[in-house]
Amino acid sequence: xxxxxxxxxxQVTQFGKPVTLSCxxxxxxxxxxxxxxxxxxxxxxxxxxxDKDFNNEADTPDNFQSRRPNTSFCFLDIRSPGLGDAAMxxxxxxxxGGQGVPLFxxxxxxxxx
Amino acid sequence: AQSVAQPExxxxxxxxxxxxxxxxxxxxxxxxxxxYVQYPNRGLQFLLKxxxxxxxxxxxxxxxAEFNKSQTSFHLKKPSALVSDSALYFCxxxxxxxxxxxxxxxxxxxxxxx
Numbered sequence: 001x002x003x004x005x006x007x008x009x010x011q012v013t014q015f016g017k018p019v020t021l022s023c024x025x026x027x028x029x030x031x032x033x034x035x036x037x038x039x040x041x042x043x044x045x046x047x048x049x050x051d052k053d054f055n056n057e058a059d060t061p062d063n064f065q066s067r068r069p070n071t072s073f074c075f076l077d078i079r080s081p082g083l084g085d086a087a088m089x090x091x092x093x094x095x096x097g098g099q100g101v102p103l104f105x106x107x108x109x110x111x112x113x
Numbered sequence: 114a115q116s117v118a119q120p121e122x123x124x125x126x127x128x129x130x131x132x133x134x135x136x137x138x139x140x141x142x143x144x145x146x147x148x149y150v151q152y153p154n155r156g157l158q159f160l161l162k163x164x165x166x167x168x169x170x171x172x173x174x175x176x177x178a179e180f181n182k183s184q185t186s187f188h189l190k191k192p193s194a195l196v197s198d199s200a201l202y203f204c205x206x207x208x209x210x211x212x213x214x215x216x217x218x219x220x221x222x223x224x225x226x227x
Contacts, residue, residue, distance in 0.1 A: 006156075033215070040201055042217040043157070055214070090156055099145060099164050102205075102215055104156035 023091030
């Protein structure tokens, strides 16, 4: 059974049109991450939540926002997608920030047209 | 600051031969180390981790990794490669003092020829 679920698997959006990607988990993990991955490069951490505490990476563009309304769900909002934002977006969760193993969803492939 | 390096973009191995995918890390304090595998258009699948204890860690699909503190390395190994092992492999590190943050290496593409 899938434990970290990302919807949709593929998303096409128009240049400048806001888009939201979703992630849900059935593991009751307190940490949730969003990564951006381009062309088989290293996943780049955008931000993560430790419970309700939001941690933004210094180089994450302001165009990217996140919401975590409860333990199970986390959203990635891209306010005005540009062509350079086309990528695979990966959500991961872990039990805690120490020894917990981050487990990943299948990812959402975002295309900007 | 923590970092992880995978010095080889690609590793080519004949089926049945042993394979090694290299990883070195830099982190303050004791590291938590992970290996993941990624197939095309999929998320990352967890293979194994080092937290503490034995330096040789065994994981999924016959993979193992050796932690070497003096060389700050965590190389992934498998005694006998399969064609189905062909994929993209990522090493990742989390520092003890960095709470939740986990950083990935640049990835190594493993190609196993029949």
